[in-house]
Amino acid sequence: MNKPTTQSGKDVDPERLFQDPYAVYGRLREEGPVHQVTGTDGLPAWLVTRYEDVRQAFADPRLSLDKRHAAPGGYRGMALPPALDANLLNMDPPDHTRIRRMVSKAFTPRHVERLRVPVRRAADQLLDALADEERADLISAYAAPLPITVICDLLGVPLSRRPDFRAWTDALVAPDPARPERARDAVGQLLSFFTRLIADKRATPADDLLSALIAVRDQEDRLSEDELMSLAFLILVAGYENTVHLIGNAVAALLAAPDQLAALRADPGLLDGAVEELARYDGPVPLAIRRFPTEDIAIGGVTVPAGETVLLSLAAAHRDPRRFPDADRLDLGRDAAGHLALGHGIHYCLGAPLARMETGIALTALFDRFPDLSLAVSAQDLRRRPSMRSRGLIALPVRTKHV
Template sequence: MSEAAVLPQPFGEGFAQDPYGVYARLRAQGSVHRVALPDGAPVWLVTHEADVRAGLADGRFSVDKRHSRGGFQGFSLPPALDANLLNIGPEDHLRLRRLVARGFTPRHVERMRTAVQAAVDALADRFTARLEADGVADVVDGLARPLPLKVIGDLLAVPEGEYGRFAGWIGSMLAPGSREELAGAVRSVHAYLVELVAARRAAPGDDVLSGLIAARDSGDRLSEDELVSLAFLILMAGSETVQHLISGGLLTLLTHGEQRAALRERPGLLPEAVEELFRYAVPNHTAIRRFPTEPVEIGGVRIPAGDTVMFSIASAHRDPARYPDPDRFDIGRADKAHLALGHGVHYCLGAPLARTQVTLALGTLLRRLPELRLAVPADGLEWSTTFRFRALRALPVTGA
């Protein structure tokens, strides 16, 4: 009998119905658990906030697959895409981060904020028109999904006429119907990004991709594969997380009337509310898998080198040892030091842009549609739930 066959499997049907209840039971039993993922792969799951935070900053937990002894390794990519910031060792990681930072100049960052608000306004116009015409509209389809795709398209200088197939490939990667569909989408995106990098190199523009191509540090610069891998990472990380934070964040506000009323009275509190939403409604339930480079003790448990370790951000965010009354959404909460955007060397490079998109999208909806409300009961909403993330499939609203 295999090890996985006798391990606890916490990510079954009960998890989909009540993931935070599962996390609470696991935390009560201890911080570190040897469990099986739905596909049977054995992993170590870390649930206490203090241990999750410490583990994410511990250099002995590597994201480099070369340190794995097998088991769950995550998304399988072609070699040319696999050498990105989420899969490489510390020396290459720091070199790439330094070069990438040179591509994200203050001018680009400010230009992105202006572009995000313009994109939000355009989508909100169409969303409001649909709401007025039909009485009901889906926030996911109308704003949460297309916004990050438009923003990333601008970052990578994707021609607007090509957004359609670009969006189709991303959808196939985030929710593939089959392994063949996933592999086909990855191949298509890879080929497209190779062409895009070549085009921007031949004719640079005032975009972040051109800035990355031009970035140098003491004669060093990004290789072709590194550029394509970074573009792929920006594409994947930037589209999924932002989409789910906008839809999940709005649902949270619509189902917490007193907090929404406080925000209406004091709109300047929106940045504080967004930080609490990152804690309370984080869609990515686990950080990217890690592999200890040597035996490591965490939470009183010795984890062998090479085993797969999953740090549960969602569980950490509901740990009462860190956050008083953690299941309560409170925009006035004093401690909002969440882990939704990472911690340590792998802190998200796109964190400012993610915050900007969520803040501007939610602020615009609340300002322009103050009577917005759910069109169906909250318990009737459909979710996509895996051990890795939990996200709304649709968010129908009314009240134009």
């Protein structure tokens, strides 16, 4: 794997970037607001590091998500078949507006609130299985299966189809450079999975989101077949991938900061603000999805040519002391409103209300059930997934009882 480099030509150690992006991106942020870098794919990009510049870039319509605006011979990105690639992460208005409007009602705060009881039930059932265990991996036993259960229930994915989903997603989002065929195989498996799932839902509709989207496609003709499958793919992958890491990172951060965990236990009213601060402090996405200027554009006083790849560093922006004083410290009393972990502008995360609710319930249920929960290894020994696209733990070993 190529090492990412800065415009100074200095290599950035990928392992250090995976383990502690805040130090790496923080150094770049203080050196300047925008850097020309070479990514792990060997291709050039422009990295935006300061909060105000990142926030403004999120909302700038001249920064397109549509890969057709990439300069010839530039960005290649993840190779997905058309049936999975026609999704909201590759679209601008008006197509983005049209498709987002169709599914947005399923993720309004009012609709998501109806899911609170089933989500808490699912969390309690997972914790029941750990009741007699003295040690556990909270990623595989709790943080991963909870979002899978919730998003699969919402879409109407049968239980029999769920076991392989995490492995396929992990292979896709955190590919092994030594075994590139695993990512290609995962794409093929996911394509087959969604093809069969949509065919089954067409034959036997149910009271779920995917059946409703199929009706929009078949009865109202407001979606193409590729858009339908790509939307189902994005909802399922994003609904799992981001939430599992939001939960896992939040638990790890709290266990490493016992004073903050004690404050949360003493005052449950801190929970909503705590979820925002935890998302800021160690969110699941260190880099926002790449963007392409439709014209030459100035960012932070630097001119970025049309068509070149722009990367918005949330890891740098969220630790920017210009916006968040003492930003490297977890502070559940902080007003973290305005963090960008769930996006901003028209590309604000569709599932944000659900992710917030799941994370709040996951934390409350976990620490209620196991008041003596502690890390089974030092915080420094926790290993992160080797991914530039997401920030998550490979495992989260804990002791469930006081020893």
